[in-house]
Amino acid sequence: MPSPSSTENNQEHDKILEETIKVYNKIPKDISVPKIIDLYENSQFNDIPLEIIKISKKDNLKIETVICFGKYLLRSGKFKEALTIFELSLKIDPSNIAAWxxxxxxxxxxGAKKASDNKINDALKKTKRHPGIINLKTPYASNNAYANRCLTTESPERLKSLIEKKPTSNDLxxxxxxxxxxxxxxxxxNDKNIAINNLLCAIEIIPTEFRFWALLSRTLIIADEALNAFKASVEACTLKVQKFTLDHLLLASNKISKLYLFDNLIDKIISKNKPDTGIINLKAKRLHLTRHYEEAFKLLSKSHEINDKNPETLLNLSLLSFDSKQFLAAHKSFNRLFSLHPEYMNDIQKRFYNLLCACFLNEWDYIDAELSITLSAIDKVSSLDTIVAAFFILSMTDDFKKHVEVAKLTSKSILRKKDFTLxxxxxxxxxxxxxxVGYLSGDIGEHIVSHIFLPILSSLDREYFEPFVFSYRPDDGSxxxxxxxxxxxxxxxxxINDRDAAILITNNxxxxxxxxxxxxxxxxxNIMSYRxxxxxxxxTGFPSTSGAPDVYDYMLVNKxxxxxxxxPYYAESLIIQPHIIETAFNKCNLSDNLTRSDFNLPDNKFVLxxxxxxxxxxRHIFKIWCSLLHENxxxxxxxxxxxxxxxxxxxxxxxxxxxxxxxxxFAEKLDFDKHKQRLHxxxxxxxxxxxxxxxxxxxxLESGTPIIAYRGISQAAQISALHLTCANLDSLIAHDDRSFITIxxxxxxxxxxxxxxxxxxATVLNRSTDKTSHKPTAYYELALKMLYSRFKDNPSINAKQSFELPELA
Incomplete structure (x- = not known):
């Protein structure tokens, strides 16, 4: 984190920060709740409602304490028990807003969406449309359901009449x-001025409503009033420290280049004896996304110590373990999550996560038992709230229709539909x-996508193109x-978050x-869904359809x-490159100092x-390899x-x-340059x-080593075959198990x-260095130029159309 300077502004920010922490530390705690929690954890109530009623009668327990206990159960991931407590509190006081x-x-x-909607309707009747019930959704959710309810159910005249008469405190x-x-x-x-003026009116009436300050902070961030946005977000955190007020403080701190203020606040909160696991998970996820894996693990371990059954912590530990390639730990965390909280994910998502871990661990027995069940269950779900599903299906089957199905299901959750576009x-x-031309990527750095993308970027004709890169992977020093x-x-x-990233792209x-x-x-x-x-x-990154025609207009694909x-199954319109296009081979400059012995390889054996x-x-492809070893x-x-x-x-x-x-x-993991050397x-x-x-x-191929390709139907199963075609090695392309072994x-x-x-x-590699041939990006540039020219003079064209690039002379 950058250290604070001694400027006046920094001192002002630090003063506000200290005030925030002081207020947070003074938040009163209900002394009855620890007693109930202690009884609950030690005796394991057989009948929670009955025991609570007994305690209520004995200790004159307030409904607020009952609700606090329910909140404890909710935070602990004990959803069914929490629901029982909240329903009990409604019996005690049917008009209590917090209970509803x-x-x-x-x-x-x-995940009981229908039951939740029914409860909202019941609550609106019982509480006479209390604003707190109307505002159950987060105040800036992806849809404006709250605003619609509030603005259309009651006529504008209602507001006018309330303002004109002498309003009561309820009216206010x-x-x-x-x-x-x-x-x-x-x-x-996107009418920021109206939003700001109305929020200031709301704050003048109820200055202690943290949601008003939070939305004001959000609005000021969008309006580029960074310092005021920071002050508003601090005010929101002062009133109530929770996930989305901290989200705003994170954004605002980033806007004024004072991210250390956010981290200081979180660290101070986390350093308390028993911090909220939700806040710990918030920072851990931020560290995870920026690939600070070790620090994220430390925080999640602390959260796990506080509550080893919390579902959010278990899920974050699973995903972090997976991304840091600790697949066994990921597998164990997933299994613990699903056994403790079977309702936390639908069955198909659980199967995808477990199968993916099993694949990375080569647990072939488990895969054989579960794969067909998972594939047959895909058409029984309405969405897949896990990005690994669309990626993993490419390894599960060559059935392109299944790839499309899963991509569509994934897009419904990952590419969330917006009520506005930029x-x-x-x-x-x-x-x-x-x-x-803008490029959005999470793989800029020591990653294979960058290895492919850099030659394209380097060769792009700057006379016609101005390239922009928007990277959400931190600098890895590569x-x-x-x-x-x-x-x-x-x-x-x-x-910065997805929406602000989208706004940044639009501003460019x-x-x-x-x-x-x-x-x-x-x-x-999800940034793309803001258009x-x-x-x-x-x-480049994902070799299949997105399943999202409203988000992705085109896909560049080889004939x-x-x-x-x-x-017919591609969601996007296609820009089709001619199949005769040569892959941009870059002949590898081989080192004279390396030999087979440097990689523990014998000199007298044929190396597959x-x-x-x-x-x-x-397991299927490994058996084919074993058959090949057996025959040779x-x-x-x-x-x-x-x-x-x-x-x-x-x-x-x-x-x-x-x-x-x-x-x-066995081969070890090496960086790209060393890896290319050993391929030879x-x-x-x-x-x-x-x-x-x-x-x-x-x-x-660039290092001079051929490949035997197994060509299938989907794009993911054909890329190596295309490389061989471009290298004039079609004779090394197989179409089934037997031909693979034979060739x-x-x-x-x-x-x-x-x-x-x-x-x-060798002939193809030598030709790739011939400066008289087409440069590697010739067809790529042609695709972008043709795409641009189709809409430059006629933006009213609504129908997207696929088109094929002509062959260059």
């Missing part, structure tokens, strides 16, 4: 909430001398990050926005991948290799496996298929299926066939 509110909130947390409360509703509605329409679709900016930053208008959006007037990540790890593709650019598309069977992540290596005795398998548990699984599976353990050699020492790279080799295939065996055994293949590859 927490009953509804608990039902929502349990209603007036304040009307102003709040008008402000919220105005903000959805740009008008296809209405391009008229004043640009160059086409502004040359890739440095080079991409230097060669573009670069914006680090890792510390991007003509064509390209998502390089989509449904992969730590994705923030921050007139034309939006995706390529090689398309067939009559698959074309796979450097894929474990989720791509199915002088071969060994050189395979990447990072941990001992996975290595043991691979050795056991090889032995079960009749292959000696000595014929398996493999004799033949083995493809995976159904999620095939992508960048590894290209890098192997690979021929390459191993037939020296003439092998020499011919290597000669073809």
């Amino acid at each position: 509110a927490f009953t509804i909130i608990t039902l929502e947390r349990m 409360g209603e007036i304040a909430y009307y102003h709040y509703a008008i402000a919220f509605d105005a903000l959805q329409k 740009t008008e679709r296809f209405n391009l900016y008229k004043n640009h001398k160059k086409i502004r 040359d890739y990050y440095k080079n991409i930053k230097e060669q573009s208008n670069f914006h680090d959006i890792s510390k 007037e991007i003509d064509i926005l390209i998502d390089l990540t989509l449904y992969t790890s730590a994705s923030r593709s 921050p650019a007139p034309i939006q598309m995706h390529h 090689f991948y398309l067939s009559e069977e698959t074309i 290799a796979s450097f894929n992540e474990p989720h791509k290596i199915t 005795k002088d071969t060994i398998l050189w395979i990447y496996a990072a941990d001992e548990q996975r290595r043991t699984k691979i050795l056991d599976e090889a032995e079960a298929n009749g292959i000696d353990r000595e014929r398996i050699i 020492f493999a004799d033949l790279l083995l493809d995976t299926f159904p999620y095939g080799n992508h960048s590894s295939a290209k890098m192997a 690979a065996s021929r390459y191993i055994q037939d020296e003439n066939f092998r020499s011919a293949c290597l000669q073809n590859l």
